[in-house]
Amino acid sequence: MLTDASVSEFIKAMGLSIAEAQKALDLNSIAQMEEYAKPRPGLGNPGGKSLMQLGLSPPFYHYQHADLTVSLQLTMKIGDSEALGVNVTGEIGNKGSGAGGAASARTAQITMKSLPASITVDGTKLDAAGPDIDTAAQALADKLRAPAGKFEQAFVSSKDSKVKAELDPASAKNPLLAENAVVFLPTAASSTGIIRITNTPAAKETFQLAPSVSTEVTPESSRLLYARKVAKQIDDLADFKARLAFDPNPNGTIDSQSDFQPFIFALFDTDKDVIKNDAAIALRDGARIIKESGQSVDVVGYADTQGKNDHNLDLAKRRATNVAEFLKKNGVGADKIKSVKHFGEEPWSKTPNPDNNQHFRRAEVHFDGNKDLLIIVENQGSVQLQATPTPDKTGGGDGNGFIIVKKFDAAPVDGKKVLLGDAKTPVDIKGDAVNTADDKFAADTPEASAFNLAKSINDSSATHGTRATRKGSVVLLASVNDAVTIDLVTLSTDSIKLAADGGATISKPLSDIATGKPAADGSGSGKITFAVGATVDYRTSRQFEQSANGNSSISARLVAIPAPVEFLQEIKKFLAPETPAPAPAPAP
DSSP states (O other), X not given: OHHHHTHHHHHHHHHHHHHHHHHHHHHHHHHTHHHHHSOBTTSSSTTOBOTTTTTOOOOEEEEEEEEEEEEEEEEXXXXXXXXXXXXXXXEEEEEOSSXXXXXXXXXXXXXXXXXXXXXXXXXXXXXXXXXXXXXXXXXXXXXXXXXXXXXXXXXXXXXXXXXXXXXXXXXXXXXXXXXXXXXXXXXXXXXXXXXXXXXXXXXXXXXXXXXXXXXXEOOOSSHHHHHHHHHHHHHTSTTEEEEESOOSOTTSSOOOTTSOOOSEEEEOOTTOOOOOHHHHHHHHHHHHHHHHHTOOEEEEEEXXXXXXXXXXXXXXXXXXXXXXXXXXXXXXXXXXXXXXXXXXXXXXXXXXXXXXXXXXXXXXXXXXXXXXEEEEEEEOSSOXXXXXXXXXXXXXXXXXXXXXXXXXXXXXXXXXXXXXXXXXXXXXXXXXXXXXXSOEEOTTOHHHHHHHXXXXXXXXXXXXXXXXXXXXXXXXXXXXXXXXXXXXXXXXXXXXXXXXXXXXXXXXXXXXXXXXXXXXXXXOOOEEEEEEEEEEEEEEEEEXXXXXXXXXXXXXXEEEEOOOHHHHHHHHHHHSOOOOOOOOOOOO
16 A cells, blocks of 8 residues: 555655755855855955955855655445345146146157068158168167157167177187177288377477388477377378377367376267267277287266256266277276276366267277377388387386387188077178178278178078177177167157057057046046246345545755855965066066
């Protein structure tokens, strides 16, 4: 407050003003010297005498003392205000006993066991079409779900019993046989590395991938920007491809270094927990790394905010569970999956555009406790990662560098048949090229082999009792007796008629519309409902006001004192008559 009122500056200014006044007084005294030294006619000698010669001297004025008074008034006002608002609304309704009464959520269930199958909704027939019963059920659910259909929600689920399956020959290395799954691996030799990015470095770093292949990366302003730069520069190399395993902030430039960072993630469609083909391939490749490196992982499921919180939690749980089960079908031991968690919509319920954002509809696979950004590096062509790419962090240590490097030998498909059921019914493994409206795969690719095997199993399911679903290059097996169900939910009060045909049945009919009961006397007086709502709004505020006022005064005593003795002596010397110099002697 004193600083704001400039009191210190004011006192300083007063002191300087006094000094200036004293200087002016001294100059005034000196200016009078001429009047005191000038001879005045009529005083003494014929030429007159000066006042100095008469013993007078000019006055010298000095401030004997100065009094400075400063007063400062500080004022602070604090005001409190309170407000209370009450809003009450009321509603009254008369619900008759007819078919138009209020209804709550109603559910129904469809069970599918074989194809072809169809569902009729209010006279409109909807066919279930697809290469397998699971895919067909998903397509049918899309037709039943709003906005195309009349149901707000349609969930597809299945419970698969264990299927007996063997490879022929039993020594085959490709495909792999897991519980209820046949996994076709890439056939060419390959190498994969994972780079850890912990921070943006102080100086440039060199990433050496092969004896003659390297790239030099300069620092960036953030860890995320640096990780993107490393991935891009490696991806630009002719012999390798690289990608950031997960970009935590696609539209930004920084990331939270306290968040766990995945090395695999699977995106899902709205209200679905079905693993898509591209995610299946990423999970297959990730499973190979988990198995070869011996790492433990955590699986976490999420959902966007389109549904209610309880629904989103359940959806996130099913997504995480499906990803964990898919890893197991690809050979990951159950002991390597440390946890399966789900958080629903919680992490981003307050972020921009949380409702329909596919980035939020995902499941993640984390290395246990990892918070570093990860870059997946893969060879393309004949050049492989060298035994120890640099920077090398495979043995531990801090900083950026390769933490996992794995080489996979060539693995041609050497399995000839899959033997199914107790009778070990053989189904041929073929790598024929695929060219359908929905799928196109080159011959002898993992996806082509998986497509052909799934089709052959489904075409002969009546013989061996097994059905199949393809996910990428993985064929999932189930018993023909394992039904696929579609659970339907509607909030509509309209009457909806359901009928099923072929391999589909209505396993749970749609419940009737809830209505008011008629009066006992048959008058049909209906139901009267009251609704009252009240809101109370209490607000309090506090205001602060401050002011500073001040005034000052200065008083000084001015006195005249005699001139110093030394000064007078100098003046007298100045006034003494000069002795004339003797005239020069005339020249002889």
